[in-house]
Amino acid sequence: MQLFLSSLAQIMTPMILLYILLGVVMGLVFGAIPGLTGTMAIALCLPLTFGMEPTMAFALLIALYIGGISGGLVSAILINIPGTPSSVATTFDGAPMARNGQAGKALGAGTFYSLVGNIFGIAVMIFVAPMLAQVALKFGVYEYTAVSLFALSLVSGLAGKSVTKGLVSCAVGMLLGCFGAAPIDGYARFTFGISGLEAGFASVPALVGLYALKELLAEAKPSGKVNILDVDTHIKGLGFSKKEFVCQIPNMIRSALIGAWIGILPGIGGATANIMAYGIAKKRSKYPEKFGTGIIDGVVASETANNATIGGAMIPLLTLGIPGDAVTAILLGTFTIHGLQPGPLFFSQNYDLIYTIFAAMIVASVVTFLVQLFGMRGFIKVLKLPKHILLPIVIVLCVVGSFGVNNRLFDAWVLIIFGLIGYIMSKFDYPLAPIILGFILGPITETYMRRGLQLSKGSFLPFLTRPISGVFIVLTVVFIALTIISSIRKSKRAEATNL
Amino acid sequence: MKDSILRLLHWYRDALAAAVLLLIFAFFLSSSRHIQVMIASSVDAKFFPIVICTFGIILCAVNVAAGVVRGNKLRRKEIEEAIGPNVSPEEKSAAIKSVLSIVSIIVYLVLIEPLGFVIASALYLFVQIMLLSERGKRNPILYVVIAVVVSAACYLFFRNVFYLMLPSGLLPL
Incomplete structure (x- = not known):
């Protein structure tokens, strides 16, 4: 507790608070505008953190992360388009509430329960992460290989409508991760005589490219004009009554638990958590028929769950060094840039930085809440910004950000190459999230697997015979089998309905 | 002629995309075999790319088959309902x-x-x-x-x- 309080005091400097405020505002703006995401904001700001102290760098990036997830609710409620995939379920009841003249109430509830979700997720992280780090200290290369494989299986199975397409995306990402020097022995792979490829593709331009270019090209499509509801968005108090707050307590706790748990599982994240929490809230409700007509319950479930994933997602990153989604993958890159290697050892040796990250997350959550509550009118105006002007500027910033990684134009080309890969694959319904996770987790898995095989002199048996590793390998196989079975059932059901 | 090509592309777009990806994985599988290593072992720098490409080829083959089945169904349905290629x-x-x-x-x-x-x-x-x-x-x-x-x-x-x-x-x- 004392450590936490001293970390809190450490970040209460004007400079760090300013960075947190800037991060929160930028995250909220990116989160609010459909098509721009918090992930993109983080990737754009990453080069700016190269010269900063780690504390300052993480404060900025974490503020962007929290702001980015929370910002999605504004457009979800006012234009019925989720600002980020994490706010899809907020549109189900938030938009009808706005149409029924309760926009202020929906925005107020969304803002407050985002804060609740954030704080709950962070609390789970503060309690669970040290315990998991203790367990993870006993992990060897076999266990890490098994956990990485398990993470890969979760990603591919849950990322899209088709399991095989999800798995192909994952394989594409892993193949892209193989370019450049091989781990352990450093032999060059797939460099084709291009010197820029000797170190492989840098992760920042790759991640930014996958998302940014797709959005720019999507803007070329004919789409209906965005109509922002002309309603009273003034939030009185928090927008809802004490009685409503008491009634929502079970929904809030359940959704927070769902969000934190889903956040811990690699590869799933807020995009699934909000829909799952909404579905369960509807199932458990005494009045499920009212869901979708504009009741506060839907907004509470979605916004609590998606924000609770943030704390959850940080757990595998900090304790195992394994990122669970695109944002934590970028944060892993930030650790590496600052010469740090997250994992159980790092966790037990760098309490100062870890607790500073915890404190920064709490401060950023509170700042997000306050900025949203008092600056809602500004974010509503942001929705009116013309995307045909905004997106080209984002592309130029992406080029600058990519150039800044290594001060060379080659990385800007990587941005375009990955952008084209992402655009073409999404055109044919191949999900993008598995490409990213495959790209990030592939080299991690390969490194651990090859180290393990070196130790076992080429035998795969220890991966199965060691208890923790064996359990994860079995879980991986079971999960893939279950996903395939459920997908076959789903397609048969769809066929039967078509007939 | 142009219309019939467009129709084929529309029906079998999934199969076609999977076939292109299969060729890409096949190309990298063949390139993986030529990665230079000093000491050959069962798990060297070639191992992981070969596993990924083989895995990718199998999955793409499944997707090609699924795409052909889906394309055939779509083709029958659209011919029955006399739906032409419709690009606005x-x-x-x-x-x-x-x-x-x-x-x-x-x-x-x-x-x-x-x-x-x-x-x-x-x-x-x-x-x-x-x-x-x-x-x-x-x-x-x-x-x-x-x-x-x-x-x-x-x-x-x-x-x-x-x-x-x-x-x-x-x-x-």
Whole structure:
């Protein structure tokens, strides 16, 4: 507790608070505008953190992360388009509430329960992460290989409508991760005589490219004009009554638990958590028929769950060094840039930085809440910004950000190459999230697997015979089998309905 | 002739995409075998790419088969219901805009070094904003101002605050 309080005091400097405020505002703006995401904001700001102290760098990036997830609710409620995939379920009841003249109430509830979700997720992280780090200290290369494989299986199975397409995306990402020097022995792979490829593709331009270019090209499509509801968005108090707050307590706790748990599982994240929490809230409700007509319950479930994933997602990153989604993958890159290697050892040796990250997350959550509550009118105006002007500027910033990684134009080309890969694959319904996770987790898995095989002199048996590793390998196989079975059932059901 | 090719592409687009990916994995599988290693062992630098490519080829083969089945069904259904290939003028114009956007970004990257960041970015921003804006509602003067101001501000900010050596090119900056 004392450590936490001293970390809190450490970040209460004007400079760090300013960075947190800037991060929160930028995250909220990116989160609010459909098509721009918090992930993109983080990737754009990453080069700016190269010269900063780690504390300052993480404060900025974490503020962007929290702001980015929370910002999605504004457009979800006012234009019925989720600002980020994490706010899809907020549109189900938030938009009808706005149409029924309760926009202020929906925005107020969304803002407050985002804060609740954030704080709950962070609390789970503060309690669970040290315990998991203790367990993870006993992990060897076999266990890490098994956990990485398990993470890969979760990603591919849950990322899209088709399991095989999800798995192909994952394989594409892993193949892209193989370019450049091989781990352990450093032999060059797939460099084709291009010197820029000797170190492989840098992760920042790759991640930014996958998302940014797709959005720019999507803007070329004919789409209906965005109509922002002309309603009273003034939030009185928090927008809802004490009685409503008491009634929502079970929904809030359940959704927070769902969000934190889903956040811990690699590869799933807020995009699934909000829909799952909404579905369960509807199932458990005494009045499920009212869901979708504009009741506060839907907004509470979605916004609590998606924000609770943030704390959850940080757990595998900090304790195992394994990122669970695109944002934590970028944060892993930030650790590496600052010469740090997250994992159980790092966790037990760098309490100062870890607790500073915890404190920064709490401060950023509170700042997000306050900025949203008092600056809602500004974010509503942001929705009116013309995307045909905004997106080209984002592309130029992406080029600058990519150039800044290594001060060379080659990385800007990587941005375009990955952008084209992402655009073409999404055109044919191949999900993008598995490409990213495959790209990030592939080299991690390969490194651990090859180290393990070196130790076992080429035998795969220890991966199965060691208890923790064996359990994860079995879980991986079971999960893939279950996903395939459920997908076959789903397609048969769809066929039967078509007939 | 053109119509029938378009129809085939429409019906079998999934199978075709999977076949292209299969070829890409096959190419990398063959390249993996030529990775130079000093000491050959069962788990060397070739091992992981070979596993991934083999895995990718199997999955793509499954997707090709699934795509053909789906395409056959769609084909039967559309022939029965006499649905022709239907591409709206808006979709055609969007496709052209997408291709032109990609070309303009590629040209932008090619020009950054010879022209410099400010000129290349300003040109790109102007062309891209014009491409994305609706015909009839375009405001070229405003777009020129935005393009020049944003490029110059970006250059000065990143060069002076973050010491990023963005190419200066033709301008004596």
